[in-house]
Amino acid sequence: MKPIPQAPAASRTIARIAGPGLVVLSVTEAMNMPIFAAQTAPVVYINGTLLLVAGLAIVQAHNRWGWGWPLLVTLSGWGFTALGLFRMIAPAAPQAADGPATNAIFVGLFLLGAALSFQGYRRPRSLVM
Numbered sequence: 001m002k003p004i005p006q007a008p009a010a011s012r013t014i015a016r017i018a019g020p021g022l023v024v025l026s027v028t029e030a031m032n033m034p035i036f037a038a039q040t041a042p043v044v045y046i047n048g049t050l051l052l053v054a055g056l057a058i059v060q061a062h063n064r065w066g067w068g069w070p071l072l073v074t075l076s077g078w079g080f081t082a083l084g085l086f087r088m089i090a091p092a093a094p095q096a097a098d099g100p101a102t103n104a105i106f107v108g109l110f111l112l113g114a115a116l117s118f119q120g121y122r123r124p125r126s127l128v129m
Helices: 009-031 033-037 041-061 070-089 100-121
Strands: none
Touching: 009 033, 009 041, 009 070, 009 100, 041 070, 070 100
16 A cells, blocks of 8 residues: 655645635626726736736746646646736737637636635545555
């Protein structure tokens, strides 16, 4: 019998922050879609800067590419980095319109946040198999 490997502490810590953040972000952005359509380029640029910094912080602390739920943490970090960079490069680009595609993105972000929250806050397994 060998012990079940535990997720690294960094994975759980970042999941405990990013998970609830994504849940709240997806719900509140879906509720406030009309506000985002009228955003000015400087606001989009600042949002991009914050996303870029958050993404780089996650990638710096957690750049693990093995199979398993910790990969979601790494992919979230790279996704934040890419989205932040895009928003900084093209802050005047049209913002996402309210519709099925945008709603699907919000559902995806909500599910990602829920999965990260579950993995971050669940009791670690200490079983021996």
